[in-house]
Amino acid sequence: MISAVLPRPYQNYVYAYPHKTAYRPLPERPALSRVWAGEPRSALSLYLHIPFCEVRCGFCNLFTRVGAPDELTTRYLDALTRQAGAVRDGLGDAEPVRFATAAFGGGTPTYLDADELTRLCDIAENVMGADLRAIPLSVEASPPTATSDRLAVLAERGATRLSLGVQSFVEAEARAAVRPQRRADVEAALGRIRATAIPVLNIDLIYGIDGQTAASWRVSLDAALAWRPEEIYLYPLYVRPLTGLARHADPAVAEQEWDSERLARYAEGRDHLMANGYEQVSMRMFRRADAPPQGPDDYACQTDGMIGLGCGARSYTRTLHYSFDYAVDMRAVRGIIDTYVATTDFGSALHGRVIDGDEAARRHLLQSLLQAQGLAVADYRTRFGTDPWDDFGPELHALADRGWLADTDAETLRLSERGLAYSDAIGPDFFSPAVRAAMAAYELR
Numbered sequence: 001m002i003s004a005v006l007p008r009p010y011q012n013y014v015y016a017y018p019h020k021t022a023y024r025p026l027p028e029r030p031a032l033s034r035v036w037a038g039e040p041r042s043a044l045s046l047y048l049h050i051p052f053c054e055v056r057c058g059f060c061n062l063f064t065r066v067g068a069p070d071e072l073t074t075r076y077l078d079a080l081t082r083q084a085g086a087v088r089d090g091l092g093d094a095e096p097v098r099f100a101t102a103a104f105g106g107g108t109p110t111y112l113d114a115d116e117l118t119r120l121c122d123i124a125e126n127v128m129g130a131d132l133r134a135i136p137l138s139v140e141a142s143p144p145t146a147t148s149d150r151l152a153v154l155a156e157r158g159a160t161r162l163s164l165g166v167q168s169f170v171e172a173e174a175r176a177a178v179r180p181q182r183r184a185d186v187e188a189a190l191g192r193i194r195a196t197a198i199p200v201l202n203i204d205l206i207y208g209i210d211g212q213t214a215a216s217w218r219v220s221l222d223a224a225l226a227w228r229p230e231e232i233y234l235y236p237l238y239v240r241p242l243t244g245l246a247r248h249a250d251p252a253v254a255e256q257e258w259d260s261e262r263l264a265r266y267a268e269g270r271d272h273l274m275a276n277g278y279e280q281v282s283m284r285m286f287r288r289a290d291a292p293p294q295g296p297d298d299y300a301c302q303t304d305g306m307i308g309l310g311c312g313a314r315s316y317t318r319t320l321h322y323s324f325d326y327a328v329d330m331r332a333v334r335g336i337i338d339t340y341v342a343t344t345d346f347g348s349a350l351h352g353r354v355i356d357g358d359e360a361a362r363r364h365l366l367q368s369l370l371q372a373q374g375l376a377v378a379d380y381r382t383r384f385g386t387d388p389w390d391d392f393g394p395e396l397h398a399l400a401d402r403g404w405l406a407d408t409d410a411e412t413l414r415l416s417e418r419g420l421a422y423s424d425a426i427g428p429d430f431f432s433p434a435v436r437a438a439m440a441a442y443e444l445r
Ligand code: SF4
Pocket: 052, 053, 054, 055, 056, 057, 059, 060, 061, 062, 064, 106, 107, 108, 142, 165
């Protein structure tokens, strides 16, 4: 049976569970040596967060600020060095510490100039002990900051993936998304990236921009495809286009129309990429089928055992997720960065959430189910000793009733084509009551 009433398709992008709005101050402020005691450390992920951008894109809800006055980047790198030293001390030397992946994210890591990027790599290598040239290293960049000197540093230090936030090749759409840019500048940045020795190029595009049509969306898709990037991400816009809303007296009608437009653009994008030799990895991610394998897939660093450095980065052990304070409002973000650069003692975890067995199971299920290849039931049983249908029967039956689960053997739980399109409506159903309550009680600032 397929239910006629569908939930709204764009509710919550679950890029990490639990969301930071479910974190709270940790009253006992545990020392990092205690937090990491007994944790596996043979294949950690390292993530360095740079919270600076040249402009604030209209669609952005990430932890970042515009500009960095008064040598703030220098002070930020000084603080990163102190934090890295404290974390490395917390990990101790009783067992070897090995990093399996590394990533620089933001913000815009390439907001840093070439010398500062060298410093950033030095922190990863010399303080944390990551062998950047031997492991996958992913870096995010914007077109104006993807300059030849910065790219040369990154390539020389071992970057294997460069992700460029293009969003749209159509100049009017870039303006509508509050990220004005000239197409010629974007193409020049792509040329510079392809001229370096960084093997994987990812291009981010956004659909649902005010004024975007099927034809103009195709222009961006084809412009991206012309570079044969190894990966393409298609993101739905989440910030409502105000002019679109203004066309209607009834906001509910406007929302429905926008949902249908985004669903249509998604399907067009997916079909066009798949017709051009790409495989779907998730609702957002597409990989060129003939791209050389690049080792671990998880560039988003959501696996257990992650060290996040920087004031917007999270760290994960098996039983605790932690970070610094969180905000999206500009003034609050600036205050958190100012506090971070003034911090001398980084030896404790301050904000976070304890991850018990139930939350770990929800996280595992969400992160597997929202991937096109789905959840291997045997893996789930091995890790949690139970069956996902016993743990999440009502939620999974609701997906099946809507036709969102593919017909597979009993050993794989996979979303159908329709289910993948509704990925952002699926996540919240699997949040625990406690996480839901914490997110609802969080006062956004
Ligand atoms: S470049 Fe990225 S992080 Fe910076 S404002 Fe734009 S979307 Fe946000």
